[in-house]
Amino acid sequence: MKKQKVVVTGAGIGGLTASIYLAMKGYDVTILEKNSYPGGRCASFEKEGHRFDIGATLLMMPEIYRRMYKDFGTSMEDELDLYRMDPVYSLRYANGKELLFSSDLAEMQMQLEKFEQGCYPRFLEYMQESYHSYLLSMKRIIDVNYYNIFDFINYKNIRMLHKTKAFCNHYRRSVNYFTSEELRIAFTFQNIYVGQNPYRASAIFAMLPFLELTEGVWYPRGGMHAIVESLVSIAKSYGVEFSYKSEISSIEVAGNRVAGVRLQDGQVEKADIVVSNADLPYVYNELLPESRYVSKLNRLKYTCSALVFYWGMDRDFPGIKQHNVFVSKDYRKNIEGVFNGDDVSYDPSFYLHSPVKSDPTAAPDGQASVSIIIPLDYLRQGKEYDWDRIRDENRKAVFRRLEQEGIRDFEKHIKFESAYLPVTWKSVFNLSRGAIFGSLSHDLMQMGYFRPHNRHRKYKNLFFAGGSTHPGNGVPMAILSGKLVAEKIQKFYPSKQPFADARK
Numbered sequence: 001m002k003k004q005k006v007v008v009t010g011a012g013i014g015g016l017t018a019s020i021y022l023a024m025k026g027y028d029v030t031i032l033e034k035n036s037y038p039g040g041r042c043a044s045f046e047k048e049g050h051r052f053d054i055g056a057t058l059l060m061m062p063e064i065y066r067r068m069y070k071d072f073g074t075s076m077e078d079e080l081d082l083y084r085m086d087p088v089y090s091l092r093y094a095n096g097k098e099l100l101f102s103s104d105l106a107e108m109q110m111q112l113e114k115f116e117q118g119c120y121p122r123f124l125e126y127m128q129e130s131y132h133s134y135l136l137s138m139k140r141i142i143d144v145n146y147y148n149i150f151d152f153i154n155y156k157n158i159r160m161l162h163k164t165k166a167f168c169n170h171y172r173r174s175v176n177y178f179t180s181e182e183l184r185i186a187f188t189f190q191n192i193y194v195g196q197n198p199y200r201a202s203a204i205f206a207m208l209p210f211l212e213l214t215e216g217v218w219y220p221r222g223g224m225h226a227i228v229e230s231l232v233s234i235a236k237s238y239g240v241e242f243s244y245k246s247e248i249s250s251i252e253v254a255g256n257r258v259a260g261v262r263l264q265d266g267q268v269e270k271a272d273i274v275v276s277n278a279d280l281p282y283v284y285n286e287l288l289p290e291s292r293y294v295s296k297l298n299r300l301k302y303t304c305s306a307l308v309f310y311w312g313m314d315r316d317f318p319g320i321k322q323h324n325v326f327v328s329k330d331y332r333k334n335i336e337g338v339f340n341g342d343d344v345s346y347d348p349s350f351y352l353h354s355p356v357k358s359d360p361t362a363a364p365d366g367q368a369s370v371s372i373i374i375p376l377d378y379l380r381q382g383k384e385y386d387w388d389r390i391r392d393e394n395r396k397a398v399f400r401r402l403e404q405e406g407i408r409d410f411e412k413h414i415k416f417e418s419a420y421l422p423v424t425w426k427s428v429f430n431l432s433r434g435a436i437f438g439s440l441s442h443d444l445m446q447m448g449y450f451r452p453h454n455r456h457r458k459y460k461n462l463f464f465a466g467g468s469t470h471p472g473n474g475v476p477m478a479i480l481s482g483k484l485v486a487e488k489i490q491k492f493y494p495s496k497q498p499f500a501d502a503r504k
């Protein structure tokens with residue numbers, strides 16, 4: 001019997017995982033990817049022996065990866081050579097203090113009490129509460145498919161949202177546990193991982209620091225791209241076909257169905273089912289016929305963007321760890337400004353990643369490959385930006401801050417630089433408004449059933465996988481999105497050839 005043909009547009013994490021789950025179930029899957037490489041925001045690039053993760057640098061929630069690899073008939077240990085980070089990261093405040101976030105509880109107690117004597121029991125209480133939030137949210141909101149609104153809005157879920165403090169403000173909740181501003185920042189800044197303002201986000205996100213400390217933060221030798229490489233190889237072994245430099249210019253519709261996709265060169269690839277891994281608002285705006293839903297999508301909230309520098313260094317700096325967060329002097333003003341669309345702050349908070357600390361393969365011997373992530377507002381329509389100035393002033397601000405931290409002459413040791421601005425994210429990966437963490441924000445009213453669905457309402461054989469649909473941003477969530485959409489496809493269009501033959 002002929003297999004159903006699935007075309008997946010985009011070889012990001014969501015597209016790759018959906019493809020494997022589907023190929024394993026007997027669908028005939030082809031991935032069409034715009035760029036010449038797979039991975040999207042989890043890709044990497046190399047220059048002069050230096051390797052850089054383009055986007056993701058932290059492997060969090062390893063249990064989700066473990067389960068995925070098991071589902072694919074292999075194991076995380078066989079596919080990835082992982083290091084557990086300890087300290088998870090160094091948080092450096094402008095007043096010269098440093099907090100080493102550690103999953104070793106005795107060390108963590110010592111670190112926390114440097115800031116607030118006697119806060120350790122409150123920290124444990126906070127972590128315990130976050131643990132319950134995490135378990136409940138995974139079971140009831142994150143790792144589930146929604147088929148109607150009552151799957152989301154029901155007595156059990158409302159009770160769960162109440163229990164997980166989803167209706168409370170994250171920063172204000174941290175105030176109940178910590179008196180020092182430094183610790184409040186330390187337990188809320190993780191909202192930025194999902195492109196959110198910690199001062200406005202729901203307290204449900206308290207699960208992020210909890211997960212960092214319990215399940216840990218890991219790093220694969222070979223960089224985050226090692227995950228992508230393993231997925232590509234598994235996909236190929238199940239017969240998934242890849243076509244790179246194949247940008248889709250439209251999704252072809254016929255009545256209430258989609259018939260395939262049109263590539264930029266005009267060629268049409270027919271399909272029984274299309275899974276779009278490209279950013280969802282971009283797909284509705286650019287690839288599908290006009291609809292009323294587009295104006296609704298355009299009114300939703302978007303996550304922030306970022307300026308990312310990639311620096312090939314001729315030496316390593318012992319004063320920095322693998323993951324470092326530099327908190328600016330006026331952190332609140334800086335962060336609120338990013339999310340309010342204020343003018344760019346030239347005293348930014350930033351994150352510095354130096355993978356050679358655990359993975360010497362990231363740079364030539366004795367050298368380093370450093371990336372810096374500076375959160376910036378997403379691109380506002382009609383606003384003019386002086387990108388040269390934004391890049392130059394931010395670069396100078398980073399050097400100034402490193403100098404203050406005793407990390408001297410950093411600039412002199414840079415051999416070469418690459419940089420991704422919000423406009424770069426938009427053009428390289430087709431991310432709406434250059435918003436890199438979603439692109440849609442993770443407000444309560446944009447989560448669960450309220451997040452754009454992974455099945456199109458009108459074109460029933462069009463599905464979505466990736467950070468802008470359910471459950472949301474981050475590599476683990478994109479993995480789940482691939483799994484959930486494959487489950488939905490099997491429910492509505494069961495495979496005519498239920499089980500794939502053995503891996504090739």
Ligand SMILES: Cc1cc2nc3c(=O)[nH]c(=O)nc-3n(C[C@H](O)[C@H](O)[C@H](O)COP(=O)(O)OP(=O)(O)OC[C@H]3O[C@@H](n4cnc5c(N)ncnc54)[C@H](O)[C@@H]3O)c2cc1C
Pocket residue numbers: 009010011012013014015032033034035038039040041042054055056057058059060246247248249277278279306308373428429430436437438465466467468472473474475476478
């Ligand atoms: C700077 C940064 C840091 C991050 N840090 C972390 C981290 O530490 N840990 C973590 O877990 N997550 C992190 N993330 C988030 C994580 O990288 C993403 O959530 C995840 O990789 C998104 O996967 P996705 O499936 O949504 O697709 P994407 O990565 O967006 O991939 C979509 C693919 O579709 C392709 N595409 C787009 N349009 C078309 C078209 N018309 N035709 C064909 N192909 C098309 C794109 O080229 C792309 O390859 C970070 C992201 C960024 C940007």
